[in-house]
Amino acid sequence: MSVRGFDPKAQAGKVPPPRRRVEVLVVGGGPAGAAAALEARAGGAQVLLIDENPVSAGLMGLDVPHYWGGRYTTAVHTRARMLEHVFSANPALEAAVEAGVEVELAVSCWGAWVPGYGLASLPHPIAGLADEERAWTVGFDRLILATGARDVVLSFKGWDQPGVMGARALQALLTTYDAFAGRRLAILGSGPPAMAVARLALARGLEVAALIEVRGTVQGPSADHEALTAAGVEFLTGRVPTVAVGGADGVERLEVRDPATGARRVVDCDTVVQAIGLTPVVELLDVLGGALAMQPALGGYAPVSPGGTRTSLAEVFVAGDVAGIPGASEGTVAYQQAWMRALMATSEPEVVVCQCEEVSREALLAVRQPTYLGEPSPSLAARDLGRLLEDGPANQDQIKRLTRAGMGPCQGRRCREQVALMLACASNQTADHIPLASYRAPVRPLPLSVLAAWDEAPAMSAHWDVWFGITSQWIPYADVGTERESFEAGVLGGEAPL
């Protein structure tokens, strides 16, 4: 019997090695990443720590990696000043440098891979890194993901204008960048993130007009409630935002409504901060194939992490908010869903959900094809979420492909969670039943000019056509001359190209 041979045209052994390999790569230079890097260094390891901050003004305009909402000063255009701020705002980074950790700022990690199923040709684990001008890979023995958290944000009329932003984004503008352009805030939510943002804003001399809460009672600690009330902050419970009204410079006021009575109220503010929830930044772990599970007490989809730092992948560890959001509880995702349900009940169906692709809530729930494809055929027009659900559980990836919601340059950071919450509401489920929509590398927008200079090795390009070998469509070279050849030719109806 002949056996399958080694395919000389395969990629195996030809993947160009990264220009360098480090013992420990830390992604994220916040408190957790800096502490992890220091500890690894103290243990004698060679450590490289990278952090994407300061991100370019161009990326901030796309709401990457946070929902900045356009409320930053022109200072973000001055790179040298921003670098200085990022460094001085986090003294642990300086300590790490002094301890011998190599720190690279303004560098993002857009993907990471470990050898395994489907990646057998990879010689060892690698990460894809990039700055504004180039992309490269670095090999690693151990990877520590300390990628933090980002805001869960929801849509209402007027949310797509400057001045509507996320709590984590505001925190970064105030503490890391010193570049916040607003003065008077209305904050959505009254749980731990909302209380934290209100305290921070007051400490920085900003005005906090009100905290708006969809539930009938304040959700955060009573001590915070009392302290903020004493500072003149109003708590408007049992209300939903109906419209953020704005002018040329964005938000000028927020209208809120009591759904029970219909009573309206106007809150004067230049910024609406969404502080309904934070979710772990798990995109790299998903690309790596690490196990993730819906864990509301950790803030949503979070790493399956025995002991808090390990992941399902032997080489990959997590630290800080990515492993679980402090202050989250079993009720965290249900709380977010309560907000979504109220907004769906009170706001107009034309509200845009996916700002990048301009998909409205109505279009999303009707699973309508993108408008640039023109009028749908009668059979497509008859399709809606109800029909789709007859085929199986709500699947956000499928909705994404059909409507394009989540496919734009912000990479779904503004709409990913709310689409899942909407699908849960529309299908009468709790949001923890909606599977995680998958992430794909690159997890940061990369200009093609950055990737263009990154060529494969000559040995790989010599036979690039065979990379597309899909066994259901052709006979792999390794099988030619073996007994599998006739079997596969039979499967393909005898018309298999070699």
Ligand SMILES: Cc1cc2nc3c(=O)[nH]c(=O)nc-3n(C[C@H](O)[C@H](O)[C@H](O)COP(=O)(O)OP(=O)(O)OC[C@H]3O[C@@H](n4cnc5c(N)ncnc54)[C@H](O)[C@@H]3O)c2cc1C
């Ligand atoms: C409004 C607000 C107020 C708060 N106030 C307080 C407070 O007073 N005291 C307190 O202790 N905590 C506070 N917190 C919580 C605190 O900020 C977090 O718990 C803490 O920052 C978590 O640290 P971390 O290192 O895990 O994540 P982060 O500080 O978020 O750091 C993660 C870093 O990784 C970077 N990163 C992510 N992905 C990539 C990538 N692919 N490539 C490169 N870099 C990447 C991120 O940009 C970020 O710089 C507050 C939070 C908020 C939202």
